[in-house]
Amino acid sequence: MNNNPVLQISDLYVAYGSILALHGVCMEVHKGELVSICGVNGAGKSTVLKAIAGVLKPRSGSIRFKGKEVAGYKPEQLHKMGMALVPEGREIFPSLTVEENLRIGAYGRRLDKSFAADLEDLFNLFPILKERYHQAGGLLSGGEQQMLAIARGLISKPDLLMLDEPSLGLSPALVDQIFELIIELKSRNITILLVEQNAQRALAIADRAYLFANGRVEYSGQPQELMGNVDITSVYLGHNGGDV
């Protein structure tokens, strides 16, 4: 494994007003890895993603992205540096067409031959988006919107793709599709940081995992160990083995 992680967080504190949401979180993500963050509601999973992407300003601690200290950077700067966040709840731009949503993901890139070629590549992964190419994003179904949100994150060819609860609110069949897609992305050597409530499924595909509880990293390591540990599964994952 590469010695220089793509992302390295140490001692990160984040607060909403006076309420601390993260208490000294440390974690790292290496190139080509799929890292899962698991934990119950309110454990600080989404908060850590938002802090990394610059949406929330950390109170203290360090975030290094590709070897550079980026704590306190603005989201737009981080996006240009190669970080893509697919936010929770499928935040696409409803009045823009699929094409325009994708152009936004590529930082307002012009529609030219080489962009069309990139789109063609992308549509191999998301055939449905090609059919919907000229439609407004708001007219797509929930699953299609999630596909569009992920595609929008991918089009900028990010060094780090962060997915916040991609399976939230989708039917089981669509959840399967999303996870298949994540596996496909992983096989293409894309570095992914995945936040999921559906711990069993997220752990099944992850290279490494962090377990969050009450704003702290409670456990980190191999997903198999995590799943095998009865105490942890019963206390933090709320279940002893089966699919949620």
Place this chain on the structure above:
Amino acid sequence: MNLSKELSTRQESARHAAAKDYTEYFSFSRKSSTVVILIAILVVIGYFIWWLNIPFIEDIFTAGTITLIMALGFQLFMGNSGVLNWSYVGYVGIGAFASAIFSMTPSFKAMQIPTMYPFLVNLHLPFPVALVAGAMVAMIVAALVAWPLMRLSDAVGAITQFALLIVINVLLSQWSQITNGPRTFTLGGTRLTSLWVALGVAVLVIIIVYYFKESSLGLKLRATRDDRYAARSSGINFVAVRYYAYVVSAFIGGLAGGLYSHYILSITAASFYMGELFMILSMLVIGGSMSVSGAFFGTLFVTLMRQFLRQAENFLTRSGFEASGSTEIVVAVLMIIFLVWQADGITGGEELTWEKIKRRLPNGKKSREKVSKNVKQEEKA
């Protein structure tokens, strides 16, 4: 190093060669036909009216075209950013006064406005230059004041823009060294904004406004309208994109103002206040504020309706029924009706494209039915 570079360029070109056909991504009938259609409609109407040669109708058309330019500039910022820009009509006023001062002869200025600053009295530019210079003044004022206002959205944004409109209005109506104060400002000379001048500028502005919307900057601005937080995490600085759009919008407003003052030939600060603003706002609401086509057809619709209502109002008043002011009431009620039942206006916030017209044509319908029949047959088989 070089080898890998060459390899990657080769791969790139191979990818392009392998890529069959990207024309569907660049479809003209979807992308650029709107501009052609709108300009064609405007020019055909303009030519017909010029050919008719009835001064009354020509006047309505010229005034309507100036209003169209005003509405388009308003749409450029408000439609794409979603921020209600009350101050816009103030920039129209600045452009109107500035270009008038630039184009008037020194002797006439000295006579009309004895209080005017001497350096302004001696300034004299030909009409086209004065028009652009007036618009530049409006743009510079916007560029100087707008930056801190651009981070404000929704109600707060609208209220600050409203306050700014009041500031501009008071300046225009009280700064007697420039605008003759609250008294009427008369330009003198002949009417320089002819039908063809207004039409020519309108064609140019349609092109600017449409391609602004489709440009990278316009696209980013529309993304901030939908969701400014998601736009930020997609790398968009919403303050900057709003600022540029606001400044361009002020320029177009100033241009419309200059055309207006050289058309009507006597202006006061009150000509650029709530009444005007309400008029272009109603056009945008009724037409659909999110599209250039909406501003276009909204202006067409409201202008025609106002003329019709005005005639009806005059007729009623003459026949003994006091009806003055009813035009404004009807327009306002219509605006409310649209906001309640059809908030995206008659265009639904979409652009009119050749693609859509084709689908409505009888041929298009038939072919669509054929397709659906084929699909059904396939389903059966």
